[in-house]
Amino acid sequence: MRLPLIAPDALTEAQKPLYADMKAGISEQFDAFKTVDRNGALLGPWNPWLHEPKIGGAVWELTKAMSLHSVLPDNIRQIAILVVGVDFDAAYEIYAHVAIAESDGLGQARIQALLAGEKPDDLTPDEETAHDVTFALLGGGSLPDDLHEASIKAFGAKGTYELITLVGLYCLVSVTLNGFDVPVPDEED
Template sequence: MRLPLIPPAELSEEQKPLYDDMKSGIGEKFNAFEAIRADGALMGPWNPWLHEPQIGGAIWDLTKAMSMQASLTDNARQIAILVTGAHFNAAYEIYAHVAVAEKEGMSEERLSTLVAGVKPTGLAGGEEVAYDVAHALVNGGVLPRPTYDMAVTTFGQHGANELIYLVGLYCLVSVTLNGFNVPVPEKE
């Protein structure tokens, strides 16, 4: 890990409000995996964001908007996020969102296939569209028109927009995690 975790007692005045907001949001929406160390220090992407409160605060605001007001189904969201994390081989993202998907009932077989970077069999409707959109976007270039059109048909314009933004956000999260070499918490 390239940036040390910041215990709450060591936060600057600029970091404290962001820390409080992130800790509250983690407790509400990101609680299927370990994100807060025993001493209260934030782990995962939250730690690098906390080191740069102006930039991290903007990313956190986007994360909240994408997480707290989501219209896509949980399965479609987790598929898109896992496709993105697998593409970047972002260990913490894969760890965290496998835990979220498991909590939501996604099968181990499907999870194993997704994190291996392979399209699972048996995807239905929006799940398959989420996979196709995420896969196309992380592999670069313009999203093909038939894939875009299918996303709009399946999710509506707002949902298609949300899916594209979601993949973009998790590209940023993956690069943050990899750039700062954020580790997966060790099991006791």
């Protein structure tokens, strides 16, 4: 890990409100995996965001908006997030979202296929659309018209906007995790 964890008693005045907001949001939204160490330091992408509160706070606001105002079903979100995490080989993202996908009932066979970089063969049409849109966006270039139209049909304009933005957000999360070499937490942490 390239940035030290920041214990609550070492927070600067600029970091304290962001820490409090992230810790509260994390406890409401992300309880299927380890997000805080035994000293109260935030793990995952939240630690790097905390190091630079102006930038990290902006990313956190986007993360909250994407989580609290989602129109996409959880299975669609988790498929997209796992496709991104696997593409970037972002260890903490994969760790966290496998846990969420398991708690959401995505199924081990589907999760294992996604982790292998494959499209599960039992996806619903909407899940397949989410997978294909995500995969296409990760490949670069403009999203093909047929996939955009399929997404509009499956999720509506707002859901399509959310899916595209979700892919972008988790690309940012993955790059943050990889750039700062954020590990999966040890069991005893």
